[in-house]
Amino acid sequence: EVQLLESGGGLVQPGGSLRLSCAASGFTFSSYAMTWVRQAPGKGLEWVSAISTSGGATYYADSVKGRFTISRDKSKNTLYLQMNSLRAEDTAVYYCAKNMGTSTSCLDYWGQGTLVTVSS
Amino acid sequence: DIQMTQSPSSLSASVGDRVTITCRASQGISDYLAWYQQKPGKVPKLLIYAASTLQSGVPSRFSGSGSGTDFTLTISSLQPEDVATYYCQNYNSAPRAFGRGTKVEIK
Numbered sequence: 001e002v003q004l005l006e007s008g009g010g011l012v013q014p015g016g017s018l019r020l021s022c023a024a025s026g027f028t029f030s031s032y033a034m035t036w037v038r039q040a041p042g043k044g045l046e047w048v049s050a051i052s053t054s055g056g057a058t059y060y061a062d063s064v065k066g067r068f069t070i071s072r073d074k075s076k077n078t079l080y081l082q083m084n085s086l087r088a089e090d091t092a093v094y095y096c097a098k099n100m101g102t103s104t105s106c107l108d109y110w111g112q113g114t115l116v117t118v119s120s
Numbered sequence: 121d122i123q124m125t126q127s128p129s130s131l132s133a134s135v136g137d138r139v140t141i142t143c144r145a146s147q148g149i150s151d152y153l154a155w156y157q158q159k160p161g162k163v164p165k166l167l168i169y170a171a172s173t174l175q176s177g178v179p180s181r182f183s184g185s186g187s188g189t190d191f192t193l194t195i196s197s198l199q200p201e202d203v204a205t206y207y208c209q210n211y212n213s214a215p216r217a218f219g220r221g222t223k224v225e226i227k
């Protein structure tokens with residue numbers, strides 16, 4: 001059974017940093033691209049970032065480019081999202097999702113999400 | 121960047137009605153289009169990928185069509201458990217944008 005478990009969310013001040021983790025199990029982690037999607041309270045889904053199977057290619061939404069860094073550790077079957085220079089508009093539930101294949105594929109499994117609140 | 125425009129933003133229909141949601145891409149995306157269902161308070165769930173391929177376990181009353189720039193999600197006979205917000209997504213090129221969503225309610 002595919003499982004994705006996010007952690008690392010919480011309350012952070014504007015300008016602060018946070019690192020999200022997503023522990024994956026139930027599939028061969030290194031064979032699939034992975035993605036972060038966020039959802040602000042009461043709003044729609046926003047694609048944030050994706051990473052290729054090897055980690056050699058990364059992709060970002062314009063809204064987070066230069067502030068967020070996606071990475072993966074195949075030895076730990078874990079996906080990360082390092083978030084720096086956080087802003088109030090980054091407040092959202094952050095979902096980790098498994099791509100069906102490469103980074104140009106849809107998202108077939110989603111984690112339960114972790115809430116990030118940026119506020120003073 | 122490719123923009124995804126969904127319509128309507130919300131709809132209300134009766135049980136058993138046929139429901140259609142449309143999604144338009146600002147540029148051609150071939151069939152790199154997925155539909156997701158998000159029930160209130162729940163995690164999004166993949167319904168359809170490659171514009172028209174039903175994900176395993178999804179009821180056959182859901183169907184998708186289209187290619188290029190214009191796509192459609194159809195629920196052939198709306199059921200109470202279909203109350204949700206539906207999102208389309210282009211996964212062809214970055215940013216892999218989602219549409220703004222269509223909220224489906226029972227009349």
